[in-house]
Structures are given as C-alpha cells and as structure tokens.
Amino acid sequence: MTKKLYIKTFGCQMNEYDTERIISAFEMMGYGMTDDPSEADFAIINTCSVREKPSEKVKSEIGRLKKYKKDNPNFKIGVAGCVAQQEGEAILDSNSYVDMVLGTDGIPRIGEVVERVENGERIAVTEFSSDNFTIPNFSRNRSVSAFVTIMKGCDNFCSYCIVPYVRGREKSRKSIEILDEVKYLVDNGVKEVTFLGQNVNSYGKNLDENINFTQFLYMATKIDGLERIRFVTSHPKDFSGELVDLISSEEKICEYLHLPLQAGSDSVLKKMNRGYSYSEYFEKVSMAKEKIKNIAISSDFIVGFPGEKDDDFLKTLDAIKEIEYETIFAFKYSPRPGTKASDIEDDVSEIVKSQRLKKLLDEQEKITSRLLKSQIGEIQEVMVEGISKKDNKVFSGRNRRNRIVNFVSSKVLKAGDIVNVKILEAKKNSLYGEKI
Numbered sequence: 430m431t432k433k434l435y436i437k438t439f440g441c442q443m444n445e446y447d448t449e450r451i452i453s454a455f456e457m458m459g460y461g462m463t464d465d466p467s468e469a470d471f472a473i474i475n476t477c478s479v480r481e482k483p484s485e486k487v488k489s490e491i492g493r494l495k496k497y498k499k500d501n502p503n504f505k506i507g508v509a510g511c512v513a514q515q516e517g518e519a520i521l522d523s524n525s526y527v528d529m530v531l532g533t534d535g536i537p538r539i540g541e542v543v544e545r546v547e548n549g550e551r552i553a554v555t556e557f558s559s560d561n562f563t564i565p566n567f568s569r570n571r572s573v574s575a576f577v578t579i580m581k582g583c584d585n586f587c588s589y590c591i592v593p594y595v596r597g598r599e600k601s602r603k604s605i606e607i608l609d610e611v612k613y614l615v616d617n618g619v620k621e622v623t624f625l626g627q628n629v630n631s632y633g634k635n636l637d638e639n640i641n642f643t644q645f646l647y648m649a650t651k652i653d654g655l656e657r658i659r660f661v662t663s664h665p666k667d668f669s670g671e672l673v674d675l676i677s678s679e680e681k682i683c684e685y686l687h688l689p690l691q692a693g694s695d696s697v698l699k700k701m702n703r704g705y706s707y708s709e710y711f712e713k714v715s716m717a718k719e720k721i722k723n724i725a726i727s728s729d730f731i732v733g734f735p736g737e738k739d740d741d742f743l744k745t746l747d748a749i750k751e752i753e754y755e756t757i758f759a760f761k762y763s764p765r766p767g768t769k770a771s772d773i774e775d776d777v778s779e780i781v782k783s784q785r786l787k788k789l790l791d792e793q794e795k796i797t798s799r800l801l802k803s804q805i806g807e808i809q810e811v812m813v814e815g816i817s818k819k820d821n822k823v824f825s826g827r828n829r830r831n832r833i834v835n836f837v838s839s840k841v842l843k844a845g846d847i848v849n850v851k852i853l854e855a856k857k858n859s860l861y862g863e864k865i
C-alpha cells in the first residue's frame with residue numbers, strides 16, 4: 430500500500446513553495462498525499478516564525494498529531510521551516526514524539542534524512558548550527574518575494590513520474606491574468622517573483638493567444654516596480670537559445686537556472702523517457718554558461734533507476750563534475766504505482782541506491798564548496814529578506830544566483846532593499862559578507 434504524507438503549512442509563499450518541494454521529494458520516495466493525518470504515515474508541520482509564538486503553535490500541532498502514534502507506531506512526525514531552522518535539536522529534546530527537524534536548507538537532503546527517520550533515527554538537520562554559523566535567527570518581516578503559478582500539469586510522461594496522472598495535462602494561464610497578478614503583488618510590496626510550472630518552457634502551447642515562455646517573460650520584465658524575475662522548472666528538451674538570449678540581455682531576470690538532468694547515462698535517460706541525450710543537454714547548458722555571465726545552475730537527479738549499472742551511475746557522477754552545478758537535489762528511485770517505470774523490475778538494491786546517493790551528494794558538496802569559495806571577494810547584488818532577531822546589524826537575503834547571503838550592515842535595511850554586498854566567507858551552503 431502507498432505510504433501517505435500529511436503536511437500542514439504555515440506562513441508565507443516561500444513556505445508554500447518549500448512545501449511543494451517537500452511534497453515532490455516525498456512523491457519521489459513513493460508517498461501519496463492525504464489531507465487526513467489519521468491516514469498518514471508521515472506528518473510534517475511546515476512552520477513559520479513570522480507569526481506570534483511559533484513554538485507554542487508547533488507544540489499544539491504536535492500535541493494534535495501525537496495521538497496517531499498510538500494507532501500506528503510507525504507514524505512519523507517532522508517539523509520543517511523557519512521554526513525548525515531556529516530551534517533545531519531543542520524541538521527533539523522537548524518533544525519526544527518528534528522524529529525529524531528539517532531546517533529551511535535541509536530540503537536538498539530530505540530523501541536521505543527521511544530514510545534514516547523511517548529506520549528509527551531521530552534527526553535534526555539545521556545547517557546554520559551544523560555549519561558553525563554564528564548568525565542566529567532570521568525571520569522574514571514581510572513577503573517581498575512571491576511565487577506565481579503560470580501553468581499546471583505536464584505532458585511529458587517521464588516514466589517514473591506520477592505528475593501527469595495526478596495533475597493532468599499542461600494548462601497555461603492566460604498571460605494577461607498572470608501579469609495582472611504580478612502587478613497586484615508589486616503594488617503590495619513584492620519586488621521579486623518566481624514563475625512556477627512543472628515545465629515552464631512549454632508555457633503557452635495550449636493557449637488561444639500566440640505566445641511562448643520567452644515572450645511571456647519579456648512582457649513581465651516591463652512591469653514597473655518588479656525588480657527581479659526567476660522561474661522553475663525548465664525541461665531541458667524545451668529549453669531554447671531564444672530564452673538564453675533574453676536572460677542574458679534583461680537585467681531583471683536573475684542568473685539562475687534549474688535544469689533537471691536526472692541521469693548522466695543515455696540509456697537511463699531513454700528509459701526515463703526524458704527526451705534528450707546527455708550531449709544534447711550538455712550543449713544547452715554550455716550555451717547558457719557561455720552567454721549568461723555568472724549563471725548558477727541546479728539540477729535534480731534520480732539514482733538507482735531500474736537497470737542503472739555502475740557504469741551508468743559513473744556517468745551521472747562525471748556529469749556533475751563536468752557541469753559544476755551550484756546545487757543538486759538527488760533522490761533514490763522508488764516506483765510510483767501507475768507509472769510506466771513501476772512495471773519494470775526495481776532491480777537496484779537499496780544498499781546500492783544509498784551508496785550511490787551518498788557518493789553523489791558527497792561529490793556535490795565538494796563542488797558547491799569550491800564554487801562558493803570562488804565567490805569570496807566578489808561584490809554581489811542581494812535583496813534583503815530578513816533581519817537577525819539578536820543583532821539588528823545582521824541581515825539575510827539572496828543573491829541573483831539564488832544563494833542565501835548573510836551580511837552585516839551599519840545602515841538599517843528593510844525587506845526588499847537591494848544592496849551590494851562584498852563576500853567575505855563561504856559557509857557550507859551560504860555566503861557571508863558585508864554591505865558596501
């Protein structure tokens with residue numbers, strides 16, 4: 430029987446978005462969703478610290494959920510989001526019913542963490558503390574960054590993916606409707622939008638109006654008051670040179686591209702029905718790197734897909750070294766009932782899958798560390814998102830490459846301010862600097 434995830438989200442759109450990422454990760458691990466915690470095997474409270482007394486809120490939510498452990502001893506409770514980031518291990522110490530604490534930057538390792546939790550460990554993943562990060566707690570004062578869905582569903586039918594079945598075929602929203610939403614957000618203080626879709630590059634295909642994604646993005650750049658534009662997710666087969674040219678020429682579009690490769694081996698890509706070969710993918714990434722100065726690229730990977738041999742996996746390892754992603758999200762394959770891949774024998778053992786996942790993430794850690802260190806000394810544009818609760822001279826934001834930058838500033842700043850920061854230090858997954 431399919432295991433089920435129940436997730437309750439508090440707070441801003443970023444949390445909504447993180448919830449989407451958590452759900453995708455659980456879907457990759459074979460979970461279905463439920464709105465009823467009594468049916469769930471795993472329950473997550475995705476917390477927000479903007480609201481008053483967040484700890485109390487978490488406590489009362491845990492209190493509500495813990496009764497399900499009596500009926501199902503394998504029922505797991507996780508706390509994610511800002512409160513998890515801020516309180517970390519303390520949540521485990523004070524709540525014996527909680528199995529997992531996942532800070533905001535822990536999502537990329539969620540597959541590995543959930544597996545350990547399923548095997549009985551209680552784990553807190555909070556990068557600020559594990560990284561000896563000295564800046565304590567941040568909270569967003571108000572939302573200056575918003576997520577705007579531009580299309581739903583997917584027509585690609587990757588063989589392992591349930592999305593086209595559960596979310597239906599691709600359906601784009603009318604451009605006028607999206608642009609009006611963005612204008613409304615901007616009038617209400619939003620400075621940055623991230624356009625969302627399972628496959629943004631095929632935006633417009635089924636609309637009456639004659640428009641593609643690049644044309645839509647160009648229209649969005651003309652919105653007064655909108656400072657930054659991002660988008661996820663791009664499907665490599667539809668990723669075009671026209672889009673690369675737009676990103677490189679339009680100041681408002683950030684230099685960040687999430688382009689999921691999934692595997693480095695052509696035979697695995699074919700079985701996944703991804704619609705491209707590694708060399709075709711590499712050609713597109715090289716074009717983007719060449720034309721878009723300072724671009725950061727991220728990707729998703731599945732290890733242990735049916736039939737994946739050691740040689741195939743080595744091609745994935747080679748790919749991350751050759752491309753040098755700034756971030757990757759990697760998962761072990763698990764069949765989703767109803768997908769084509771679930772009819773193929775899941776013949777890579779759990780041990781081998783775990784070993785491959787660890788190897789890939791370890792290698793990526795080295796690449797990320799190298800890339801972040803290479804940015805020391807750079808002056809980067811950062812949009813302020815939060816202020817330290819303990820030190821009002823310490824701020825947090827994101828650079829154009831979508832990386833968290835914490836920095837000191839003697840000048841008082843507010844969320845949405847865009848400032849130049851000199852990078853002084855590279856942490857495990859973030860940068861540290863000072864406003865200049």
Ligand code: SF4
Nearest residue numbers: 583585586587590592
């Ligand atoms: S592109 Fe493939 S992996 Fe992405 S949502 Fe569509 S079917 Fe799923």
